[in-house]
Amino acid sequence: MDLKQLSYFVNVVDQMSFSKAAQKLHISQPSLSNAIKSLENELGFKLLERTTRNIRLTDAGNVLYDRALHLLLEMDIVEKEMKEVKLxxxxxxxxxxxxxxxxxxxxxxxxYENEFxxxxITFTEVLARDAVKKSLRTYATHFIITNQPIDEEDIETIPLYEENLVLVLHESHPLVNNESILLKALENEQFIISSEGFQTREDILRAFELEKVEPTIKFEIERFETALSLVQENLGIALMPENYLQGRQNMQVVSKIIDSTALTRTVYLTHMKNRYVSPATQAFIDETKSFFGKSQ
Incomplete structure (x- = not known):
């Protein structure tokens, strides 16, 4: 049993089709079928039940698939780290x-570019907590700047700064003229909030809970850009990070500070603790920490 055989097997399971897997692997379907049969003969177990319409994993196939995924990921990580040693x-x-x-x-x-x-540089939006952990652990990203407080043994989480969550509403909204706004005043408003799994949602709902206020959630979104568009059309109100609004000039949308000490969030830099970090990657991490006055 070798890594190539395992890779073939995983691709067949992922595609649930020998023909699609063969096309993805750029080999002939008979060659792929022979490789799987050879693997089954070597192990002494049938891994796949094949019919004219579909493919189903046997119990042995399920066990091997889980182990093969782990081994192939580890090999991919080793290859990436070896390449980065030279960078x-x-x-x-x-x-x-x-x-x-x-x-x-x-x-x-x-x-950073003065030195490197x-x-x-590739930027990818990684928002939900599970997505952050998966991205780091599969080496899809070198590090992530997130508002998710990740508490895992294999992940380093460094707080960078805190920012306020401010109220965003249409210019015609009656609350625009209020000098001070309490969360209680938002109770019956059509509220726009991040979807389940997003830390900003948890931060906002916790602030409402502390004030014993129940928001009327009308829209659930994944990106603040969507929330801003809804506010711009006067379809609801939202609470957003103040830094997201920096540099925006939109006369139809107004931001207001809410009278609540709970409406803040922390932004973190997260990376894998035991991953090899090239000098170029470490330099960007250090530059980011230095930007916010964090020690190296």
């Missing part, structure tokens, strides 16, 4: 991020 000033840096960092991260890049001008 000192060029290569690719993959950064996960939330929406509100876009106002400050270009400033960090300006400083040849790095290719």
């Amino acid at each position: 000192v000033g060029s290569g690719e840096l993959q950064i996960g991020m939330i929406e509100s960092v876009k106002h400050w991260i270009p400033k960090v890049i300006h400083r 001008p040849n790095m290719h």
